[in-house]
Each structure stands twice: as C-alpha cells, then as structure tokens.
Amino acid sequence: MKKYTNTGSKDTRSGFGAGMTELGQKNENVVALCADLIGSLKFDDFKKNHPERFFQIGIAEANMIGIAAGLTIGGKIPFTGTFANFSTGRVYDQIRQSVAYSDKNVKICASHAGLTLGEDGATHQILEDIGLMKMLPGMTVINTCDYNQTKAATIALANHHGPAYLRFGRPVVPNFTPADEPFVIGKAILLNEGTDVTIIATGHLVWEALVAAEALEAKGISAEVINIHTIKPLDEEAILKSVKKTGCVVTAEEHNIIGGLGESISRTLIQNYLVPQEFVAVNDSFGESGTPEQLMEKYGLTSNAIIEKVEKVIKRK
Amino acid sequence: MKPNTQQLSNLTIQVRRDILRMVHAVSSGHPGGSLGCTEFLVVLYQNIMERKPGFDMDGIGEDIFFLSNGHISPVFYSVLARSGYFPVSELATFRKLNTRLQGHPTTHEGLPGVRMASGSLGQGLSVAIGAAQAKKLNHDNHLVFALLGDGELQEGQNWEAIMYASAKKVDNLIATIDLNGKQIDGTTDEVLAMGSVKAKFEAFDWEVVEIKEGNNIEAIIAGMNEAKSKTGKGKPVCVLLHTEMGHGVDFMMYTHAWHGKAPNDDQLAAALAQNYSEDEVDY
Numbered sequence: 059m060k061k062y063t064n065t066g067s068k069d070t071r072s073g074f075g076a077g078m079t080e081l082g083q084k085n086e087n088v089v090a091l092c093a094d095l096i097g098s099l100k101f102d103d104f105k106k107n108h109p110e111r112f113f114q115i116g117i118a119e120a121n122m123i124g125i126a127a128g129l130t131i132g133g134k135i136p137f138t139g140t141f142a143n144f145s146t147g148r149v150y151d152q153i154r155q156s157v158a159y160s161d162k163n164v165k166i167c168a169s170h171a172g173l174t175l176g177e178d179g180a181t182h183q184i185l186e187d188i189g190l191m192k193m194l195p196g197m198t199v200i201n202t203c204d205y206n207q208t209k210a211a212t213i214a215l216a217n218h219h220g221p222a223y224l225r226f227g228r229p230v231v232p233n234f235t236p237a238d239e240p241f242v243i244g245k246a247i248l249l250n251e252g253t254d255v256t257i258i259a260t261g262h263l264v265w266e267a268l269v270a271a272e273a274l275e276a277k278g279i280s281a282e283v284i285n286i287h288t289i290k291p292l293d294e295e296a297i298l299k300s301v302k303k304t305g306c307v308v309t310a311e312e313h314n315i316i317g318g319l320g321e322s323i324s325r326t327l328i329q330n331y332l333v334p335q336e337f338v339a340v341n342d343s344f345g346e347s348g349t350p351e352q353l354m355e356k357y358g359l360t361s362n363a364i365i366e367k368v369e370k371v372i373k374r375k
Numbered sequence: 376m377k378p379n380t381q382q383l384s385n386l387t388i389q390v391r392r393d394i395l396r397m398v399h400a401v402s403s404g405h406p407g408g409s410l411g412c413t414e415f416l417v418v419l420y421q422n423i424m425e426r427k428p429g430f431d432m433d434g435i436g437e438d439i440f441f442l443s444n445g446h447i448s449p450v451f452y453s454v455l456a457r458s459g460y461f462p463v464s465e466l467a468t469f470r471k472l473n474t475r476l477q478g479h480p481t482t483h484e485g486l487p488g489v490r491m492a493s494g495s496l497g498q499g500l501s502v503a504i505g506a507a508q509a510k511k512l513n514h515d516n517h518l519v520f521a522l523l524g525d526g527e528l529q530e531g532q533n534w535e536a537i538m539y540a541s542a543k544k545v546d547n548l549i550a551t552i553d554l555n556g557k558q559i560d561g562t563t564d565e566v567l568a569m570g571s572v573k574a575k576f577e578a579f580d581w582e583v584v585e586i587k588e589g590n591n592i593e594a595i596i597a598g599m600n601e602a603k604s605k606t607g608k609g610k611p612v613c614v615l616l617h618t619e620m621g622h623g624v625d626f627m628m629y630t631h632a633w634h635g636k637a638p639n640d641d642q643l644a645a646a647l648a649q650n651y652s653e654d655e656v657d658y
Contacts, residue, residue: 089512110512116542118535121501125539128441128505131490132433132513136505151495152532156502160482160492 070226073205075100077212099139142171172312183345189317203264210241246293252282263310270364334374393453409450430487443499444524460488497530526558589618
C-alpha cells in the first residue's frame with residue numbers, strides 16, 4: 059500500500075492558526091473573532107499582526123455569532139473561533155437565524171472537538187456538532203485530519219462564499235497531508251486504493267484508518283481509504299465509485315454515531331447502491347475525563363476498532 | 376428633499392392601513408407593535424436615515440437599519456415598500472405561500488431592504504454592532520440603526536451585546552427600544568419586570584435619549600436628531616421610545632391583546648375608518 063509519512067506531529071488547531079496568519083497577510087477582508095480563547099485557538103499571530111481586524115468578544119458566544127453575521131454586511135469575511143461545544147450547541151439558534159438562514163459569509167471555526175479534548179471532560183467534549191451543523195440548509199461542514207489539511211482548509215474557506223463550519227481539535231496528531239496539497243471543498247481524497255473494503259474516515263480517525271489499512275494488508279485484506287474532510291456537501295461520486303468496487307464500507311469518526319459522517323454515508327448508500335456498512339463512532343453517549351489516548355481507546359475510536367469492524371463487514375458481504 | 380410633517384403624517388395613515396389589511400388578509404400577524412412603531416419607522420426612513428437609491432446588501436455609504444423584533448414585520452414591509460424598496464402591490468402577498476414577505480423578515484427570498492433574518496428574538500443588536508464595526512473598518516461614516524422590543528430585552532444575548540458595544544466604543548450605532556410595556560402574556564411588569572431600562576443602559580455606559588411621545592412625529596424627529604448628535608463620541612446611543620401598542624386604532628390600544636391577533640372583517644372596517652387617507656394607493 060501507499061506509504062504515508064508523519065512529517066512531524068502537530069495539533070490541527072495550530073494549522074488553523076497558521077492558516078489565519080496567512081489569510082491575515084493575503085486578504086484584508088478577513089477578520090477574526092474570539093470568545094476569550096486566543097491561545098487555545100492559536101489566534102496570537104493574527105491578533106498581533108492585525109489588531110484592527112481582531113475582535114475580542116469576551117465570554118459571549120451568542121454575541122460573537124451575531125457580530126460576525128453583521129460584519130459580513132460591508133464585505134468582511136469573519137472567522138469565529140472558540141471550542142466546538144461553544145461554537146455550535148451553545149449558539150445553535152444564532153447560527154440558524156443570523157448566519158445560515160440569512161446566508162451570511164461566516165466561518166465558524168471550532169477547536170477542541172470530540173473526545174480528544176481530554177481531561178476537561180464531557181461538558182466540553184461535544185460529539186453532536188457535525189450533526190447540528192450538517193442539518194442547517196446551506197451550511198458547509200468540514201472536519202480536517204491534520205495540521206497541513208487544517209491550514210489549507212482555513213485558507214480555502216476565505217475564497218468560498220457562504221456559511222461554513224470548520225472542525226478541528228486539541229491534541230498533537232500525525233501530520234501527513236503534503237503541505238502543497240490543494241484543499242478542494244467537497245472533494246474526497248483517495249488515500250489508498252484497495253479492493254476488499256472501503257474505509258471512509260474524517261478528522262483524527264483518518265490516520266487511524268491508514269494504520270488499520272496497513273495492518274489489514276498484512277492480513278491479506280486490501281483496504282481502500284478515503285479521507286472525507288467535507289461532510290457536507292458530501293462527495294457521493296467518490297464514495298459510490300469505491301463501494302461499487304469493494305462491496306462494503308466502514309466509516310470512522312470522532313462523533314456520535316447518530317448524526318455524523320456515517321449516517322450521511324448510509325443515506326448515500328441506501329439511495330444509490332446498497333452495501334453493508336459498519337460504524338466506528340461514539341455509541342450515543344457523552345464522553346468523560348481522561349487522556350485523549352485513553353478516551354479514544356475506551357470509546358472504540360482506534361485503528362484496532364476499525365480493523366474489527368472491517369473484518370465484521372467483510373463477512374456481511 | 377425631506378417630507379414635511381404633514382406628508383409624514385399622511386404616510387403614517389397609509390402605513391396603518393397597510394398593516395391592518397395585511398394581517399386581516401391572512402388572519403395572522405402582529406398588528407399591535409406594528410401600529411405602535413409606525414411613526415418611528417416612517418420618520419426613520421423618510422427623515423432620519425441617509426439612504427442610497429436602490430438596495431445592496433453591504434450598504435456602504437449609507438445608513439442601515441436592523442429590525443430585531445421581527446414580528447412587527449407588517450410595519451417594516453409597509454415602510455420599505457412605500458420608501459421604494461419593492462412594489463407596494465407586493466404587500467398583498469404577506470405571509471402567503473411563495474412570498475418574499477415571510478411572517479418574519481428574511482434575506483432568504485431576496486426582499487430588498489432586509490439585511491438580516493429576525494424573529495427569534497434577541498439577535499438583532501449583535502448583528503447591528505457587527506455591521507457598525509464593519510463600517511468603521513471600511514472608513515464609512517454612516518450610522519447603523521436598530522429597533523428592539525422592550526420585552527425582547529429579556530433575552531440574554533442583548534446584554535452581552537449592550538456590554539460589548541460600550542466596552543468597544545461602538546459609537547456609530549443608535550439602538551432604539553420600543554418601550555410599549557407589553558408582551559404576549561401581559562405587561563412587561565407582569566411577565567418579567569425589568570426595572571428601569573434607562574438606568575440599565577446608563578449603567579452599561581451608553582448614551583441614552585428618551586422620546587416620551589413615541590407616536591408623535593415631531594418628538595421622534597427631535598429625539599432622533601439628538602441621538603445622531605451623540606454619535607461619534609465614544610459611546611453607543613440608546614433611544615428609549617415610549618410608544619402605545621396598537622396606536623391609531625382605539626380598540627387595539629391600552630392592551631396587549633392585539634400583539635399577535637388579526638382583526639376580523641368588522642374590526643378591519645372600524646380600524647380603517649379611524650385611519651382614513653384620501654391619498655391612498657390601494658394595493
């Protein structure tokens with residue numbers, strides 16, 4: 059199988075920060091808003107270099123979303139930044155009315171998504187945000203897998219008109235996306251070609267999918283691996299092309315099994331080409347305190363969990 | 376040239392007739408607050424705001440307005456239509472299938488004059504603040520106006536926005552509070568007493584202008600001009616507009632009953648008879 063090299067582990071949120079730094083230099087209409095989490099969101103450089111375009115809102119996320127919507131009136135491209143929980147669940151109605159329904163060009167950028175937020179526990183570990191955001195008409199939903207992809211996605215969003223949700227995380231994870239790989243919103247990335255099973259992963263689970271595919275190869279199972287960074291709009295063409303070849307699919311995400319990527323894939327399959335599917339996702343529960351590694355292990359979001367599901371789904375073909 | 380007081384007064388009669396007909400035609404909508412804010416919105420659009428001809432979303436180089444209490448859409452739509460944003464005849468489509476005049480205002484159907492959906496309360500002031508800050512970034516010296524209901528101040532997001540606007544010196548913003556003292560379930564004092572709204576805004580370090588006669592055209596002009604004179608001096612400006620819900624229709628006044636209730640045929644006829652205009656262009 060194709061080899062992917064970790065060029066040096068980094069956190070995805072630092073990729074966001076690097077993307078904002080570049081956007082600050084390149085696009086004078088880009089503005090940033092933060093709700094008292096500058097360090098966590100890696101906004102430091104943007105704030106230092108462009109103080110007039112940086113808005114410290116304070117701990118008032120609803121106000122932040124509204125102000126971002128207002129800033130678009132006059133041509134600004136606002137990027138809001140806070141934890142995923144406070145970016146979505148806390149401000150759902152503000153996003154729904156002032157951003158999505160009003161078709162405002164706001165980029166809602168969310169760090170610390172999912173279990174890998176770690177020790178702070180379930181109050182902060184949102185596992186429902188993909189579902190919340192993908193249900194909003196017109197909302198683009200992106201969940202990036204590593205530093206380079208997060209940086210590229212951040213930059214790409216400034217050139218995309220319309221409301222968007224960009225989800226990334228806290229922990230240091232392998233960085234394997236080539237630094238020069240273009241980010242095309244809505245276009246899946248075929249990471250590895252295979253014939254026995256399709257593994258479709260998003261976010262932190264993409265690396266786990268690659269690790270699983272390598273282990274499966276040693277067992278004589280040829281796994282195709284697709285990186286779905288854009289959950290909405292979904293690249294149905296890439297998904298269907300793959301499953302028509304492999305005949306089964308495992309989806310993997312750091313999200314509740316209800317409302318996530320897996321369910322979007324299920325709908326695509328049911329409407330177009332039905333094959334067995336298994337899910338690697340959190341089984342409709344809240345998280346808890348622990349290290350990211352402990353939590354991913356306990357809640358079954360690892361390469362081993364993907365391997366188990368692959369073996370199960372192949373038997374169902 | 377700005378219309379004189381008599382012309383503005385005639386227009387308020389026409390707008391009231393529009394409001395009454397719109398809500399009657401679909402047996403739904405919110406006449407009470409709409410009637411109460413008729414003088415204010417007529418004066419705002421015809422006398423106070425500096426507006427460009429036509430409509431573009433960014434509103435650069437003109438004053439812009441946000442309606443936060445979106446349920447008073449009938450008065451907003453009527454004033455927009457009679458200020459030239461879209462044909463008056465379109466008022467007849469209010470709340471009907473495929474209309475651009477949704478129950479609550481929205482940008483979704485592309486209605487000229489509307490820059491933000493509102494209806495879910497408490498969101499308009501934040502949006503107005505953002506638009507005001509965009510004007511500053513664009514070196515656009517025009518103002519941003521917003522209208523909020525008083526009951527709407529019970530929504531917490533407003534207080535986030537009120538705190539932010541003064542802390543960040545958003546001084547190109549005039550937020551008017553429609554102080555009619557009523558909401559769906561009763562008076563604001565009965566539902567959730569807010570104490571002194573004036574003292575609250577002053578405590579949050581806003582400039583406060585009070586318009587005691589919020590249904591008097593000349594009082595509104597004077598008050599809004601005073602509010603404009605206080606902009607650009609480091610503080611956001613709040614206008615406390617004392618209005619009467621249902622103003623102009625005797626049986627709709629001094630009660631909260633007509634907040635969200637439409638008149639029947641007889642009530643419509645009686646209400647129109649109290650608001651007669653020889654100049655009316657019927658839609």
